[in-house]
Amino acid sequence: MPNSSMIWSVLKRFYAVVVHGNPAINVSYYKIALLSTPIKQNAFFITKQILPLIIVLFTGCSTVPKTTQQVSKPALSPAINYALSLQGTPYRYGKASPREGFDCSGFVQHVYRRHGVYLPRTAREMASSLPKIEKNDLRSGDLVFFNTNGGRYSHVGLLVKDDDFIHAPGRRIGKVLVSSLHNSYWRKHFTGVRRPGIKSYSSHLKLGQNSRTINWR
Numbered sequence: 246m247p248n249s250s251m252i253w254s255v256l257k258r259f260y261a262v263v264v265h266g267n268p269a270i271n272v273s274y275y276k277i278a279l280l281s282t283p284i285k286q287n288a289f290f291i292t293k294q295i296l297p298l299i300i301v302l303f304t305g306c307s308t309v310p311k312t313t314q315q316v317s318k319p320a321l322s323p324a325i326n327y328a329l330s331l332q333g334t335p336y337r338y339g340k341a342s343p344r345e346g347f348d349c350s351g352f353v354q355h356v357y358r359r360h361g362v363y364l365p366r367t368a369r370e371m372a373s374s375l376p377k378i379e380k381n382d383l384r385s386g387d388l389v390f391f392n393t394n395g396g397r398y399s400h401v402g403l404l405v406k407d408d409d410f411i412h413a414p415g416r417r418i419g420k421v422l423v424s425s426l427h428n429s430y431w432r433k434h435f436t437g438v439r440r441p442g443i444k445s446y447s448s449h450l451k452l453g454q455n456s457r458t459i460n461w462r
Contacts, residue, residue: 324356324359325403328352328403328405331352334413334421341354341355349412350368352403368399368401369398371439372439376440380437384404388439389437391434409423409424410426
């Protein structure tokens with residue numbers, strides 16, 4: 246059985262490493278109690294009082310709480326969420342409904358119409374009636390245009406966020422899906438951006454009682 250002096254020597258090292266600088270721990274109490282306790286009772290004193298203290302302190306020192314930075318994600322508009330819900334709908338030329346399918350302009354027109362904004366039927370008409378927007382000012386909900394068959398505005402999609410846009414690309418792919426403007430094909434054939442706004446295309450606009458301007462930010 247180690248004597249009190251030996252045990253106190255160990256405790257002093259423990260104090261220097263762990264307890265130093267923590268005023269909540271009264272080390273003098275443990276020193277007095279240890280040195281004034283008969284040697285036969287030292288084992289009981291260490292087991293019941295000092296050992297639990299050491300375990301708790303070492304556990305606390307070794308457990309570093311993980312801090313995770315909460316990054317708030319901008320919420321998507323109801324129109325964009327609805328557009329995303331249509332992923333997988335079949336491509337059908339000349340169609341503009343979830344039941345029959347979509348072509349590119351029919352898809353965009355349907356999404357906007359569902360939320361009270363009425364667009365022209367074709368991609369070319371959309372491009373000619375809406376204000377031009379610089380590519381570096383893209384916002385969720387903007388219309389992105391491409392030249393896919395020789396016409397400058399022959400394909401249109403709906404920007405989701407960042408560089409992702411949702412569209413009905415054609416018979417070869419055959420369904421509504423999300424693509425990236427970073428894709429080499431779409432980057433090469435990109436021709437412009439338009440932003441729907443009620444005042445900008447009033448000649449093409451038909452408003453119902455529940456129509457409203459969509460805040461795309």
